[in-house]
Amino acid sequence: MRKILIVGGGQAGLQLGLTLLHHEYDVTLMTARTSEEIRNGRAVSLQVQFHNALRFEHEYGLHLDEVAPDSVGTFRYAFAGADDIPAFDWTGRFNGPAQSVDERLKMSTWQEMFEERGGKVIIHPVTSSDLDAMAHMFDLVVVAAGHSGLAEMFPANHARTLHQETTYASVFAYARTSIEQPHRIEVHMLPDLGFLATIPTTSVTGPCELLLLCGPTSGPLGSWPQRIRPREHLDLMLSMLKERSTEQYERFHDAELVDARSVAVDYSQPVVRHPVATLPSGGKIMGLGDTVLVCHPHMAQDADNATKSAEIALKNILEQGDRPFDEDFMLRTFDGFWEYARFMAGHVNDALMAPAPALLELLVAANTHQEIADRYVNGFDDPSDFDEWATSEEKARDYLEKVTGSRTLQPG
Ligand SMILES: Cc1cc2nc3c(=O)[nH]c(=O)nc-3n(C[C@H](O)[C@H](O)[C@H](O)COP(=O)(O)OP(=O)(O)OC[C@H]3O[C@@H](n4cnc5c(N)ncnc54)[C@H](O)[C@@H]3O)c2cc1C
Incomplete structure (x- = not known):
C-alpha cells in the first residue's frame, strides 16, 4: 500500500486525505491543531463553495448534510452608482446550490471523520526540517498548509502571478441579527472602501450570516487596528457600514457575534507558486491548495480551488499506479489544476476587477x-x-x- 503524508488539515489536505482513504491508501495527516482546538478556536477563514465543488464532496460522502444542510440558490449584486457609472442591482440564479460552512465546523468534523476512517493524525506544527527528516518514509509528501509559513518553501512563480500594486484587507465576522435575513449571497459595492459581502453560513453554533468587508489597504480598511476585541471588531465593521449604506446598516445594526472568537482579518495577496519544493536532502514535495495558489478575495475562488486541486491530485495519484511520484508527476498535477484555475487567477480577474x-x-x-x-x-x-x-x-x-x-x- 502506498504511503502518503499530507501536511495541513484544511479543505485541500483533508479532502485529499479522505478521498485517498476511500481508495485504500495509507495516509498520514500532520496538522497544527486537534479537532477540538479547531472547533473551539478563533475563526481563521471563510469558504464559499459552488455547485461543482459540492458535487465532488457528495460523490465521496464528505458533504456535511446533517450538521450543515443549508445551501443558497441566488446571488444579489448591487452598486448604488457613482461618477459616470450607473447603478445596478440584480439577483442571479445559480444552476446548482452554493454553500458556505465555517471552516471551524467543517474541518473539525472532517478531521474526526479522517481518523474514524483509518487515517493517522499527528498533531504537530511541521517545519521544513521535519519534512526533510521524514520525507524518505513516504512515497509522496503533499504540503497543504495554507498560504503562509510552509508555503514559503514553494517559490513564487512571477510569470503567472498577477501584478498588483494594491494590497487588500479582508475583515469578517460570523453574526446573527433579530431581523430575518434574505437567503442569498449578496455583494454590495462600497465605492471608497471596496465591497460588503453577506453570506448565509453554518457556523459551529448553527445557521448565521457571514459579513465580509474587503478593500484596498489604501482605503479605510488599511487602518484596521492591530489589536481589537471581537465585539469592537464587529462594531467597527458596522460603523463603516453605517457611513456608507443605510440599507445594509439597517440589516445588521443589532448583529451579535455567534461566539466570542468569530471574527478575523486577513491580508493575503494573490500569488501563484511553483508546485514543487526541493528539500535540503534533495527530496521533492508537492504543494496543494492555498499553498500554491491564492486568488483575489473578490473572486471568491480559493475554497473551490482547494477542492479542485485536491480532486485533480487524487485523479493523478490513482492514475500513477505503482510508478514513482516524481517531479514530473507533481508538475503534471499542477498543470492539470492550472487549466482550471488560470481563468480566475489571470485575465478573468483583470476583467472583473x-x-x-x-x-x-x-x-x-x-x-x-x-x-x-x-x-x-x-x-x-x-x-x-x-x-x-x-x-x-x-x-x-x-x-x-x-x-x-x-x-x-x-x-x-
Ligand atoms: C479573509 C479570508 C477570506 C476568504 N474568502 C474566501 C472566499 O470568499 N471564497 C473562497 O472560496 N475562499 C475564501 N477564502 C479562502 C479559503 O478559506 C481557503 O482558500 C481554503 O480554506 C484553502 O484551503 P487550504 O486547505 O489550501 O488551506 P487552509 O484552509 O489554510 O488549511 C491549512 C491547514 O494547514 C494547517 N497548517 C498550517 N501550517 C501548518 C504547519 N506548519 N504544520 C501543520 N499544519 C499546518 C492549518 O492549521 C490548517 O489546518 C478566504 C480566506 C480568508 C482568510
Missing part, C-alpha cells in the same frame, strides 16, 4: 435581462465561461447585442 465599458453596460443590462445576471453568477462555478463573454470589449459587446439586440446599452 476593472470592468471595461462594455462589461459595465452588461452589468447594468442585467437589471432587466435575467439571462445576464444568471450567467454572471454561474461564472463563479465555472470560471472558464467568463472567458467566453466578459474578458474583452469585443466579446462583451457581442454578448450585449445577442441578449439586448444592440451593441450599446440604450438609455433608460
